[in-house]
Every structure is written in structure tokens, then in C-alpha cells.
Amino acid sequence: MKPAQFSVTSKLLGDAxxxxxxxxxxxxxxxxxxxxxxxxIGRGITKIVVNFRETDLINSIGISLLLQIMEDLRNIxxxxxxxxxxKFLQDTFEMLGLLQxxxxxxxxxxxIDYLKARTT
Amino acid sequence: xxxxxxxxxxxLIDCMEDFQAHVDKKDLYWQIVAAISAPVxxxxxxxxxxxxxxDDFDAAASLYESSLGDAHGLVSLFRESIRSSLCPxxxxxxxxxxxxxxxxxxxxxxxxxxxxxxxxxxxxAELFGAHLANLKIAPPPAGEAKFLSVLKGNPLYIRNLxxxxxxxxxKALQEKDLIECYSFDVTDGETAFYWSSVLSRHTKTPExxxxxxxxxxxxxxxxxxxxxxxxxxxSGFGRAETGVILAAMQASGIVRDRxxxxxxxxxxxxxxxxxxxxxxxxxxxIETAYLxxxxxxxxELVIPMSSNAELVVAKAVEQIGKNRNLDDxxxxxxxxxxxxxCINAMEHSGxxxxxxxxxxxxxxxxLEIIAENAGRPFSPEGRKExxxxxxxxxxxxxxxxxxxxxxxxxxxxxxxxxxxxRVIMKKNLTDKEESQ
Numbered sequence: 001m002k003p004a005q006f007s008v009t010s011k012l013l014g015d016a017x018x019x020x021x022x023x024x025x026x027x028x029x030x031x032x033x034x035x036x037x038x039x040x041i042g043r044g045i046t047k048i049v050v051n052f053r054e055t056d057l058i059n060s061i062g063i064s065l066l067l068q069i070m071e072d073l074r075n076i077x078x079x080x081x082x083x084x085x086x087k088f089l090q091d092t093f094e095m096l097g098l099l100q101x102x103x104x105x106x107x108x109x110x111x112i113d114y115l116k117a118r119t120t
Numbered sequence: 121x122x123x124x125x126x127x128x129x130x131x132l133i134d135c136m137e138d139f140q141a142h143v144d145k146k147d148l149y150w151q152i153v154a155a156i157s158a159p160v161x162x163x164x165x166x167x168x169x170x171x172x173x174x175d176d177f178d179a180a181a182s183l184y185e186s187s188l189g190d191a192h193g194l195v196s197l198f199r200e201s202i203r204s205s206l207c208p209x210x211x212x213x214x215x216x217x218x219x220x221x222x223x224x225x226x227x228x229x230x231x232x233x234x235x236x237x238x239x240x241x242x243x244x245a246e247l248f249g250a251h252l253a254n255l256k257i258a259p260p261p262a263g264e265a266k267f268l269s270v271l272k273g274n275p276l277y278i279r280n281l282x283x284x285x286x287x288x289x290x291k292a293l294q295e296k297d298l299i300e301c302y303s304f305d306v307t308d309g310e311t312a313f314y315w316s317s318v319l320s321r322h323t324k325t326p327e328x329x330x331x332x333x334x335x336x337x338x339x340x341x342x343x344x345x346x347x348x349x350x351x352x353x354x355s356g357f358g359r360a361e362t363g364v365i366l367a368a369m370q371a372s373g374i375v376r377d378r379x380x381x382x383x384x385x386x387x388x389x390x391x392x393x394x395x396x397x398x399x400x401x402x403x404x405x406i407e408t409a410y411l412x413x414x415x416x417x418x419x420e421l422v423i424p425m426s427s428n429a430e431l432v433v434a435k436a437v438e439q440i441g442k443n444r445n446l447d448d449x450x451x452x453x454x455x456x457x458x459x460x461x462c463i464n465a466m467e468h469s470g471x472x473x474x475x476x477x478x479x480x481x482x483x484x485x486x487l488e489i490i491a492e493n494a495g496r497p498f499s500p501e502g503r504k505e506x507x508x509x510x511x512x513x514x515x516x517x518x519x520x521x522x523x524x525x526x527x528x529x530x531x532x533x534x535x536x537x538x539x540x541x542r543v544i545m546k547k548n549l550t551d552k553e554e555s556q
Contacts, residue, residue: 024431057434057452060520067511088452095527096520097508106247 008036016047016115022054029050030065030084046078047118049111063096070093070101079103079118081111123181131165148186156197163206172201172209178217178372179321196226203230209331212236214318214373238273247275251282267298267410270380277381280310295414303406306384307399314375315385322372323365331355332391333366339375340383344538376383416483423462425474425493430462433478437489440480446549454487457506457528460521461491461543469495469541484549492542498524500534 006029012021017040021033037048048069073080081103085093093099105111125133135158142150165168171420174180182347183194206476209519211218215235222231239247248268249259259265271277284305288299288423321518333353339345345366352362367373388402423429434455441451458478465476471494481488498509500522506514531546 002349024428026428028427057431057455057459059430059456059463060524061463063520064511066510071513086449086452088449091453092456092524100510 001105006032008032010036010040012040012045013049013112015045016025016049018049018112018114019052020051021055023087024032025055025058025062025066025120027059027061027065034065034072037072039115041072041076041088045083046076047115048073048078049081049083049108049109049115051083051101051108052086052089055089058092063093063098067098077097079115083108083111099115129166131161131303135161143224149191152194157203158219160201160204160207163204167206169208173363174211176213177211178221181217181221182321188543189205193224193226194532195221195224199226199230202227215370216371219485222370237334238275239278241269242314244268244273244278246269248278248282250295251279252285255282255286257282257285257290260295260298263299264293264295264516267295267302267414270302270410272378272380274379274381277305279309280305280314296411299407299410301382302410303403306381306406307403309389311381312388314384315382318374318391319370319389322368322374327356328365331357333386333390335362335366336369336386337394340386341504342535342537345375377552387413412483416481418482421478421480423476423478424472425466425469425476429476430459430466433458433462433476436478437480440482440487444482444549453528454489456492457525457545458489459548460525461489461545464498464521464543465491465493465541466494468498469493471495476511482549485501485548487547487549489545489547490542491545492537492540494540496541497536498534498541 006021006023006025008019008021010017012018015095017037019033019036021029023029025033036092050066050069058102070080072078074090082093083105084107085104089100089102093102103111105114135154138153139154139158142148142154151551158172159172170309180195180198182196186188193273198209201207211231213221215233218233218321221227222233229230238244244269245265248265268278268281271281277288281301284301285293285297287309288301288304290301301309319329319332323332331354335345335351338351339353345351349359351366352359355362355365356366374382384406388399391397391402391405392399419436419440421433423432437454437458438451441454461475462478465471473494475493477492479488479492481490503524506519522532527541528547529545530548531544533544535542535544
């Protein structure tokens with residue numbers, strides 16, 4: 001584990017926002033993630049992909065903030081997809097019973113294809 | 121006698137005849153007086169100072185003539201001899217019990233207390249070597265005597281361990297022999313005899329002794345003797361009687377925090393007198409524990425309760441794991457568990473000290489991590505688990521920390537030790553090594 005300084009970047013792909021949390025996902029960084037998603041939700045985006053390829057480590061506060069994003073999307077009948085999760089991250093979510101509340105894909109493109117198919 | 125007269129020690133003959141006269145008259149009181157004053161007489165008659173060493177002087181509180189309790193205040197018989205400038209007395213005993221004795225009106229102002237610290241490591245090793253040399257036993261080679269640190273420089277334990285080696289017929293010692301002799305000493309040796317006598321001296325009946333032993337074991341496991349209700353249940357006596365037993369134990373000096381030898385003695389005695397095990401079983405338990413410890417490594421770390429300090433702990437456990445060639449993914453789980461325990465301490469303790477103390481103990485088959493912090497008590501037992509579906513609807517989405525810790529670690533224990541919360545987490549390491 002080499003926890004990098006946390007940062008969040010994002011891009012819009014069609015009608016879906018792709019979010020890239022990088023580093024250690026804790027309370028402070030979790031808040032930035034919630035804010036970043038909030039910006040897209042505020043602009044009417046209901047499909048969000050969180051790409052965890054650069055997330056080194058997460059703690060329970062980071063997880064609870066991810067739950068906040070899931071709730072925000074659920075309130076607007078949106079969808080959250082998680083991609084590029086390490087086995088450790090997937091197992092951690094599984095331990096907490098979170099996996100059944102999100103759609104998980106191995107890669108970002110799989111998630112985008114899935115979301116496109118849902119539109120058509 | 122010829123030697124005594126040739127040296128001109130006629131006063132010594134007088135002393136002995138005087139004592140014999142009291143013996144003939146079966147006068148126990150004056151026998152005690154004669155014995156106590158003999159060193160002073162020797163000093164006065166010879167003109168040379170005589171130092172008197174009185175070990176376990178707290179036992180003087182229960183001096184008696186022919187049966188226990190038939191005479192009180194016999195300790196005052198020491199008053200005259202203690203005050204003699206030619207005859208300094210060095211009395212040893214447990215601090216708590218001596219406090220009580222030195223408060224006796226006859227001794228007030230005649231004594232000065234000194235607390236004895238442990239011998240430094242090199243002096244302790246020298247003393248052990250000297251005892252072994254007297255008993256014609258070869259000392260352990262350099263690097264094979266690490267186990268001696270368990271004795272914490274206590275001269276009594278050092279001497280008793282040497283004697284145990286002699287009783288066991290050892291001619292030379294390696295680390296393993298030391299552990300074997302030690303297990304004998306705390307089970308059947310002189311250390312066991314010493315502490316067992318202390319326990320007997322401060323308990324009046326076999327039932328009280330059993331009650332005291334149960335409470336001592338409780339203190340050892342729970343780290344204290346605060347809960348009087350629980351102690352009363354444990355002892356089988358009422359609260360008041362339990363309080364009396366407890367006070368007697370505290371005065372005897374048998375309630376101690378950092379005396380590992382005493383703790384092992386209590387463990388052994390509990391196995392034998394409460395659990396009904398035999399001495400062989402108790403010895404084996406002690407030996408196994410120390411043999412596995414001799415292969416352990418211990419790391420300690422203190423972190424401030426500040427943002428991202430938990431990452432320092434995560435980094436530490438990563439390196440400890442790498443030293444042991446542990447699998448990366450497995451280490452990620454350990455890091456998460458540790459991060460959670462630190463966050464919990466930071467968020468819930470409200471500690472003014474604002475520090476988390478961590479100890480990592482690695483053994484060939486197990487990793488033990490102890491996290492400790494001052495502040496508010498915390499117990500995960502009372503926490504209700506809320507399903508994810510409900511959390512999604514509620515404002516409060518927290519409360520995952522201990523769920524993760526329990527899921528990741530093999531054994532988790534949360535206890536309160538004085539004003540501190542201690543979390544002990546264990547993880548088996550078998551099959552967790554990285555495949556080469």
C-alpha cells in the first residue's frame with residue numbers, strides 16, 4: 001500500500017459521469033467524492049460510475065460516504081456502478097453487505113455499455 | 121567451647137546459657153527476647169557493629185508464643201535492638217505490609233523505608249552466574265540467557281531459579297533449560313513455596329485461600345480488582361468478607377501488576393487448586409507459553425490522535441508483514457482492521473492524552489496486536505447492527521468499524537484496564553505467506 005494524496009477527478013461520458021477517486025478514501029476524501037458526485041447529480045446526471053483503479057485504501061468512514069452517494073442516487077432513481085475494484089475492496093464491500101446495492105464491473109467500459117443499454 | 125574461650129568470647133557463653141535457661145523453663149516470651157537482643161549484646165560486648173538482616177519482617181506482625189494469636193504486639197520487642205547504634209537492622213518485606221508494621225507505636229521514628237528497584241540486567245546476569253557457580257552449574261552461553269529478563273532483576277527469583285536448576289540436576293543451561301527450571305520453580309520450587317506461604321499467611325481458612333486465588337486469577341485476566349459485586353460472586357463470600365480478604369491480599373503484596381513470575385505462580389496454583397490439574401500439566405502450560413514467546417518479536421508504536429495518523433500504523437503493519445513474507449492482500453485486511461481500531465479510539469475515547477498505544481507481537485503462527493487508549497469506556501457488545509437497507513434510508517450511515525474488525529481478525533477482545541480501553545486482536549498466520 002502506498003497511499004497517495006487523495007484527489008478526485010471526473011469526466012462526463014455521454015449521459016454518465018465517471019469519477020476517479022485516488023489514494024486513501026477516508027472522511028475528508030470521502031467528502032470530496034460526495035461533493036464531486038453531488039455536482040453531477042445537481043446537473044441532472046443519474047448515472048455514475050466510480051472507477052476505483054487508483055484507490056489504495058478505504059476506511060469505514062469512506063465507505064459510509066459512499067453509501068451517502070448511493071442514497072442520493074436512489075432518491076433520484078439513478079444508478080451507481082463500481083469498476084476496477086481490487087479483490088480486497090470487493091471483499092470488504094461484501095463483508096458489509098454492500099455489493100447487492102451496487103452494480104460492479106471489472107472495467108469502466110463494461111459499466112458504460114451497461115448504462116447505455118439501460119437507456120435504449 | 122574451647123574456641124570460644126580461647127577467643128575470649130565469654131559473653132557469648134553467657135548469652136547461650138541465658139537462652140538455655142529460658143528454654144529449660146519453657147519460657148517462650150523470654151526466649152524471643154533473648155534471641156532478638158543477642159545481636160545487640162554481641163555488638164556491645166565485642167565493640168564491633170553487627171548488622172541484622174530480617175527477611176519477610178512483615179511476618180513479625182503475627183509473632184506468637186505457643187499458638188497463633190496467643191500474644192499481641194510482640195513486634196515491640198524489636199524496639200530496643202533497632203535503636204542500638206551499633207546494631208543496624210535491615211528488614212525486608214512487602215511494602216504494603218511493612219507500612220502497617222512500621223506504623224506500630226514502638227517502631228515509629230526508628231525506621232526508614234527504602235524501595236528496592238530491580239537489579240540492572242548485567243548485574244542480574246552476574247548474580248545468576250555466581251549462584252550457578254556455587255552450585256557447580258555451567259551458566260548459559262551469551263545469547264541463551266534472554267529468558268532471565270522475565271525475572272525483572274529480582275534477586276529472590278534469580279536465586280530461586282539457580283536453585284531450581286540444581287534441584288533438577290542440571291549441569292549446564294541453555295535457554296530451553298532455563299524455561300524448564302523456571303516452570304518447576306513457579307510450580308514446585310522455592311518461588312512457589314514463598315508465594316504460597318504468603319497466601320496462606322494472609323488467609324485464615326482453606327476456603328479463604330481458594331477465594332483469594334480466584335480473585336487473584338480474576339485480577340490477572342481482567343487487569344484489576346475493582347468490581348466488588350463480581351468479586352463477591354467469584355469468592356463465594358459476602359461483600360464485607362470479600363473486602364476483608366481483598367485488603368489482606370493487598371497488604372501482603374501479592375497483588376502486583378508487573379511481576380510476571382508472580383503471575384505465572386498464580387496461574388499454576390489456580391490450575392492446581394481450583395481447576396484440579398496436576399503439577400505436570402501446569403508446568404507444561406508455562407513452558408509452552410514461554411517457548412513460543414522465545415520465538416516472538418515485539419514492536420511498539422505510539423500515534424497521536426490526529427488526522428491520517430492511522431496511516432502510520434498501516435505502514436508499520438505492512439513492514440512487519442513484509443518481514444514475515446506475508447501476502448499483500450492479507451496485509452491490506454490487517455491494515456484495514458488497524459485503521460478501524462485507531463479511528464475508533466480517536467473518535468470515541470474523548471481522551472485528553474490524545475494518543476493510541478499499539479503493540480505488535482509476531483509469533484511463528486500468530487500475529488497479536490494490542491491497541492490501548494485512555495478515555496471513555498468503549499464496548500462493541502452493546503452496539504446494534506443496522507442492515508444496509510436501513511442505513512441507506514437513515515441519516516446515520518456510520519458504525520462499520522468493529523464489524524470489519526471482527527470479520528477480519530480471528531479473535532477480538534475489548535477490555536477495560538483502569539482508565540484505558542484495550543483491544544486485543546489476534547490473527548493466525550498459517551498459510552498467509554506469499555507464494556514464492
